[in-house]
Amino acid sequence: MSTTNARPLAVLWNYVFIIFLVHALGLLAIVPWFFSWSGVALWLIGQIVFGTLGITVGYHRLLTHRSFACGKWLEHAFATLGICCMQDTPARWVAFHRKHHQYSDEPQDPHSPLVDFFWSHVGWVVLEKPEHRQIGFYERYARDILQDSYYLSMERHVKGMWIYAVHAVLYYLAGLAIGWAWTGNYLGGVQLGASWLVWGVLLRTVTVWHVTWSVNSLSHIWGYQNYDTGDDSKNNWLVGILAVGEGWHNNHHADQRSARHGHKWWEVDGTYGIIRALEFLGLVWDVVPPTGSTAKPSKKTRETAASSPRKLAPVSAETAGQMSFTSAE
Ligand SMILES: [Zn+2]
Numbered sequence: 001m002s003t004t005n006a007r008p009l010a011v012l013w014n015y016v017f018i019i020f021l022v023h024a025l026g027l028l029a030i031v032p033w034f035f036s037w038s039g040v041a042l043w044l045i046g047q048i049v050f051g052t053l054g055i056t057v058g059y060h061r062l063l064t065h066r067s068f069a070c071g072k073w074l075e076h077a078f079a080t081l082g083i084c085c086m087q088d089t090p091a092r093w094v095a096f097h098r099k100h101h102q103y104s105d106e107p108q109d110p111h112s113p114l115v116d117f118f119w120s121h122v123g124w125v126v127l128e129k130p131e132h133r134q135i136g137f138y139e140r141y142a143r144d145i146l147q148d149s150y151y152l153s154m155e156r157h158v159k160g161m162w163i164y165a166v167h168a169v170l171y172y173l174a175g176l177a178i179g180w181a182w183t184g185n186y187l188g189g190v191q192l193g194a195s196w197l198v199w200g201v202l203l204r205t206v207t208v209w210h211v212t213w214s215v216n217s218l219s220h221i222w223g224y225q226n227y228d229t230g231d232d233s234k235n236n237w238l239v240g241i242l243a244v245g246e247g248w249h250n251n252h253h254a255d256q257r258s259a260r261h262g263h264k265w266w267e268v269d270g271t272y273g274i275i276r277a278l279e280f281l282g283l284v285w286d287v288v289p290p291t292g293s294t295a296k297p298s299k300k301t302r303e304t305a306a307s308s309p310r311k312l313a314p315v316s317a318e319t320a321g322q323m324s325f326t327s328a329e
């Protein structure tokens with residue numbers, strides 16, 4: 001494995017192919033044969049279930065920033081929903097995002113729009129810098145994630161892609177069964193299954209992609225700043241709505257661990273509402289308040305402090321040896 005940073009960007013052709021393919025198949029939604037109102041409903045519900053619970057609650061506020069705590073089973077469930085968004089593995093997502101916060105809009109930022117809009121939106125996903133292929137990148141930014149055997153297993157044998165494929169097949173089979181039973185016609189079942197696959201999985205994957213990518217692109221270009229964070233992070237109302245609170249990005253850069261990204265009364269943060277609802281149900285706890293709050297950490301916070309990422313040991317040689325991507329070109 002090379003250690004030089006002077007090597008050119010590597011085109012991840014498998015990522016290019018998958019992103020192109022899913023866009024092409026997702027666009028089948030405009031073909032009337034694939035339309036169903038239940039498919040539209042699955043698309044919208046999926047935007048919340050997978051995009052918000054998987055990426056925003058799971059990958060971002062929980063795994064990356066530890067803005068709240070919950071049981072392992074629930075953490076893994078959130079992460080699995082995130083895996084079904086095809087936004088790469090938990091470790092890779094977390095590593096890139098933590099590096100983004102460390103070097104926001106500096107040359108080392110993985111996806112600053114100061115390069116150009118395309119780069120910040122999707123270019124950085126398909127054009128890999130040499131330093132992001134090295135184990136040191138993961139050791140520095142995601143060692144806590146890789147100490148979880150479930151997340152580590154995602155780095156091998158494209159397991160995440162299998163999880164995505166299984167959930168897509170389940171959507172199709174559910175549509176097939178219900179459509180067949182409803183119409184009494186096998187072809188009616190095939191049509192509803194195809195509709196649920198196109199609207200509920202493929203189109204939803206595309207729209208969740210662009211919503212997430214917009215946080216990196218639009219929310220570093222257009223909007224206003226409540227705080228002088230020294231970077232170009234902005235509060236963008238459009239992304240705030242589409243990404244269910246993630247668009248209040250300048251607030252987030254100013255106070256990264258806070259579970260609440262909306263700081264003004266009009267900065268509606270639905271994701272925070274979901275976290276508080278889960279807290280009310282007793283499923284999550286130690287919800288990190290905005291800086292300046294007088295709230296005191298709970299007993300559970302003090303107990304779990306010993307397992308914070310900063311206190312964990314580096315990735316072991318054994319762990320590194322199991323990570324297939326470290327030698328991938
Ligand atoms: Zn940012």
Ligand SMILES: [Zn+2]
Nearest residue numbers: 065097101252
């Ligand atoms: Zn963040």
